[in-house]
Amino acid sequence: MKTITASKLSALAVASFAAAHGIVTDIKFDDDWYTSSLVYQDPYKNPVPDRITWSFFGSGNGPVADFTTKDIVCNGNAKPAALVADVKAGANATFYWTTWPESHKGPVMTYLADCGGDCRTVDPSTLSYFKIDHAGFENGKWITDKIIANNNSYSLTIPEDIAPGNYIIRHELLALHSAGQELGAQFYPMCANLKISGSGTAKPAGVKFPGAYKKDDAGILVNIYNGFTSY
């Protein structure tokens, strides 16, 4: 019989967790490339680099612990980003993730929230988030499979009609492999500061985080294996 000590077992568990999750490492708006806040590298740099993305040091690359708490907004222990990306309404935004695990099937969602002023001084849980992009399950394929095939990246368009101003863009993947049990859905959110320019006037209504996602929502408490046909 093979034996394994408790300490070896927990080391294995930690290693497999670390390998099985992900973060956004880079964002491209049209031709402008930004390195995202890097949860495992930035805290150890001196000085800690300024980024356009909110940091979540200490939270690792795993899902938010409980998506009914403030962690769902910009991830756990989120701290304001020091920089702001200048982006044109109508721009192409591409989010580059670390190697996404094939098992972590689910949708991708992206929201904007008007900061009503400087995004670096707002509490993001007080803002209203309107969805600008969503992709889930189409033709028998999860968008996460396409993301993996596409260099672990996902592209979307910043709406052309949006009123200019300061916004937080909130982008997330949702992994549903354990979503058959309550609070088993794994959200991987991140936020960045944008200054959107353009001549649009739209100011869509939005939802609040936390609050928008409920434990028993049909797309959150869901078994994606047995008899699963659509999402």
Ligand SMILES: *[C@@H]1O[C@H](CO)[C@@H](O)[C@H](O)[C@H]1NC(C)=O
């Ligand atoms: C957006 O940028 C990505 C990455 O450069 C590119 O692959 C994609 O084709 C672009 N999308 C559009 C609609 O231009």
Ligand SMILES: *[C@@H]1O[C@H](CO)[C@@H](O)[C@H](O)[C@H]1NC(C)=O
């Ligand atoms: C693939 O993504 C990495 C960032 O993770 C980026 O540096 C590289 O340019 C991308 N390759 C292509 C072909 O887009």
Ligand SMILES: [Cu+2]
């Ligand atoms: Cu994971």
